[in-house]
Every structure is written in structure tokens, then in C-alpha cells.
Amino acid sequence: MKIYFTLEIRHSIFDFTPTQKTYVTIGTFDGVHIGHQKIIKKLVAEAKKANKQSVLLTFFPHPRMVLQKDVSIKLINTIEEKSEQLRRLGLDCLLIHPFSKDFSRLTALDFVRDILVNQLNTDKLIIGYDHHFGKNREGNIEQLTEYSHLYDFVVEEIPAQDIDDVSVSSTKIRRALQQGHLKTANDYLGYAYTLRGTVVTGQQLGSKIGFPTANIQIKESYKLIPKTGAYIVQAHLNNAVVYGMMNIGMRPTVNGTTETIEVHFFDFNEDLYGREITIELLYYLREEQKFDSIATLKQQLATDKQQALNYLDTAIR
Template sequence: MITFLDISNFTTQEKTFVTIGTFDGVHFGHQKIIEKLVAEAKKANKKSVLLTFFPHPRMVLQKDVSLELINTIDEREKLLKKTGLDYLIIHPFSKEFSRKTALEFVREVLVNQLNISKLIIGYDHHFGKNREGNIEQLTEYSHLYNFTVEEIPAQDIDDVSVSSTKIRRALASGNLKTANNYLGYNFMLTGVVINGKHLGGKIGFPTANIDVKETYKLIPKTGVYVVKSIIKNKIVFGMMNIGNRPTVNGNHQTIEVHFFDFNQDLYNQKLTVELLYFLRDEEKFDTLDSLILQLKKDEKTTRNYIKNNL
């Protein structure tokens, strides 16, 4: 897969099969659309193109500071790289770009820039200025500019429609099993390991403090999780706490991972942590001894989970 960071950087003489969307989460439903795109493009001997946008349109048009995304843009790119796409275009979304009418978008972007042969889109897709474009207009314009359009019905898991919104809600409530089922992979947090207060090491549970710099990244419900990371091509398991560390009077949220059977310096390294299972809510303990006792129970529970489920 080749990535382009602006539509204007992409040129091709070959006809393309295209899909469009923000694809936040690259979840189970998104994957079905992309699988169809890739398979049909290969069958027709055409190139597959996914056009996405960053920042998210709502960040630009609504200044919605409460919007939290399942993936950072780097995570999204890594997930899409696994799908077999030929080209990924991450176009900078702006107010100016949003003013393109549906017809202008089709003519200037899909036809002139992407050299489209077929458009494959998800159910109820809207585009163009004020989201005026819909499947009916796309079909009309496709006849005008000689390309075809295929709309994919809503994807379902157990009769529940998969959506990024439902995944966000599941993560916010600690329902990690549902979120990961909808995603089709383990939800992840990516950040740089920074210096903490070293309190974990003093009580026998040294931690890597993860700094997620992207303020728009969704951080799940506070609590303790079973996690894994790949460090130097090796899978390392552990348990992670998201919270304010109330027992030691913490005053801001931290993300701390205690890795099992691991003793390496991780400072300043970029780390991706996959969340496997929600263990318990964060608690405030009366004494450090009570906290240590609970952490030992957490470790035993976590190791048993890893042994029996992974």
C-alpha cells in the first residue's frame, strides 16, 4: 500500500476502484467494505483506492472538542495497510474543501484526480457541501461521467449494526469484549514511554507510563486491563491501569503498564498496547499494603486469563 497525504499528490493513468469515508476504528463493517473493494479491483485488474480525511470533518466544521476517535491517524494507516489496498489517500480536511458541491466533488476529485471506474460505498453515505450528496446523486453523476456505483448494506454482528459510535460507547463503559468484537481486533493505545514518579517500582510493580499525545484519541473507562505489546518482535503481556491513582493522591489521569517477566529500559520508546480484557474498576485503598495486596491478586487473575484464553 502506498500512502498519499493529499489528493493533489495522487495521479494515475489507470482506472481505479474507490471507497470514501473517515473509517474511524477500521471496524468489522469497514473491513467488509474494504475487502469487497480490494477483491473487485483485483478481479477487474484495477487499482484499489481508499480516500479518507484528517482532521475528522466534525473537528473542522463543528469544532467539536468532545469528539474522541477510536484510532489516531497513524493507527488507522497501520490497520489499513493490512487490508491489501493499493493506495491510501489521507486528504487534509478543511472548510474550503467542505464547500465543494456534490457535483464538484465527483468531477474534480473522483473523476479528474482519482480516474474512477467504480465507487463502492457504505450504506447511507453522504458527501459534498452540507452533505447534500447521496446515493441517488452519485448514481446520476456516475452515468454522466461513466463510472459505476455500488452501495453496501449496513453490516451486522448478531443483528446489531456495527458503528464507530457504538464502539466508543462500549469502550467508555468498560465493555471491552463488545468493542473488540465490533472492531475485529484489539483496541489499542499508542504513545511514548515517559518518566513517571517511580512509585510502582517502590512497591514491586514497576510501570511504563504511556503518554498519548493525540488529544482526540479515545481513552477507555478508568480501571485495570489485561494487555499485551510487541517489544523488539516479542509479545509481552501485562496489566495496565488507566486512572488518577487515588491511593497515592494522584491529580491527573495516567496510563501505566506493568509488564510481566520483563526488565528493559523503555523510556522514550513508542509503544502500542493492545487491551485484551477489562479486569476491574479503579479503587482507592486505605493503605499502600492494601494496594499491594490487590495488585498481587490482579497479577494472579491476569496470568490465569492469559493462560486460559490466549
């Protein structure tokens, strides 16, 4: 039985007017991986026990995009995907505050007084170990503890061993996805990596060789696209789980010029054009290859499908 939670989302801290004291955590939380989940689950449980509202303050764009002009950084989650993961964890309120250079110049004291205390009405702040905040990341657990006595709120730092037993980090997950190490990434995430996009019209080449595909277009340019190659995937379509195989790449056999994301679903023939769908990546099959003919490509796709069905028979069904 699934439990559905309601998540309040605000796109600025100034749009949030708490009616009671809050329990708060802060961070980018890209991926909402198993380390993040321990922090959030603790926040939610303690807030519920104290009859307080659980609040997560995060930022967009990612601070590295603003402060380091790191336009090359790709994120594990889009805003929608992150919101969905947090909703499943039972969080009460998600604050997605626009990150800017002006905001980054807030001193640690200004951040605590103006944001945590005056704006969020914080009663308890729960953070991961080695958390830094404020201008030049000058704020640390010692300053937080000092300010908490001044402004009458509680600070709880979760020890490293409680959230980082396997040295999970968003950076390591990004690297694993880019290298085709999908199992490692999914283990660290605690769920299957997802791609969410709209089904658009392609060149219909798949249909001509007996493997019709849904071409997925992802609108968020900052979303991390995993390593090129073939994957086993699943999607929830029309209230049912549908399995398939997906190719990410340039389609070198047919002289493709742009990278595409194409999914061939097994035992599913309905029209998906214009629909937004979420693809869950289950297993990395192989790297993208250039074949000497369409016939050879078709043979490989048949082999891929059989391998995918064998995998699903043992791992899923």
C-alpha cells in the same frame, strides 16, 4: 505465516497522480471496524480482480471537528493506527485529505467531477449504504448513480444487511470503550483496541512496591482513552508477545493529580524509556479504586496479577 502489504499514503488528493483507473471508497472509517472491513475487503478484491488500484479517501481532521466545532470528540484510531489497519487489509493507496470548511462547500456535482473523476480517475466507486457527500451532505446514491452515467464510472452500494448485521458503528464502539465494555468494543472492531505512545519517566512508585511500570504518553490529544481502571494487555516487544496489566487513572491512593497510563509487564525487565510501543487491550479487570494504604494497594495488585495470569492461561495460551 504473516503476509505484509505495501500501502501508499498521500496526505492530499492533489499529491496523488494515478497512472491507471482506480477503484475507490470514501469515508472517515474511524476504527476500521468489522463493517468497514467488509467494504474495504470487497474494494481490494474487486480492484485486484480487475487489475486496478484500490484507493480509500478519508479526511483529517474529522469533519465533526471542523463543521460542528466538536473538539470533545475522541477518535478510535490515530492516523498511524488507521493506516496500519488498512495496510493489513491489503489496500493499495490511502489518501488522507485535509478537511476544511472550504472543502465542505463543494457541491455533490463538483465533488464527483473534480475529485472522483478528474483527480482520482475513478472507474468504480464502492460505498456503504446511506452514504452522503458534498455540501450539506446533499449527495446520495441516486445522484451518484446519475453522475456515474454522465462521467462513465460504476457505483456499487453495499446493502445494509451485508455490513451492519449487528448495527456496528464507530459511535457505539466509542461509547463501549468509555463505559468499560471492552469485549463489546473489541468484538465490533474485530481486533484488540490499541494505545500507542512513548514510554516516559514516572515517579518510580511502582518499582518501590514491586510492580515496576512503563508510563505511556500519547501525543495525539484526539485519541480516545478508555474508561479508567485496570486492564489485561499485551504488547509486541523485541519480536515477542509480552503480557501485562495496565492502569488508566488518577492513582488516588498516592494522591495523583493527573491521569496516567501505566503498564506492568510480566516477565520483562528491559529498559523501555524513550521507545514508542503499542499496547493491545484484552480484558477489563476492574474499576480504579482508592485504597487505605500502600500495603492494601500492593495486595490488590497481586490479586490483579493472578487474575490476569488465570485469564491468559485459559483465553490466550
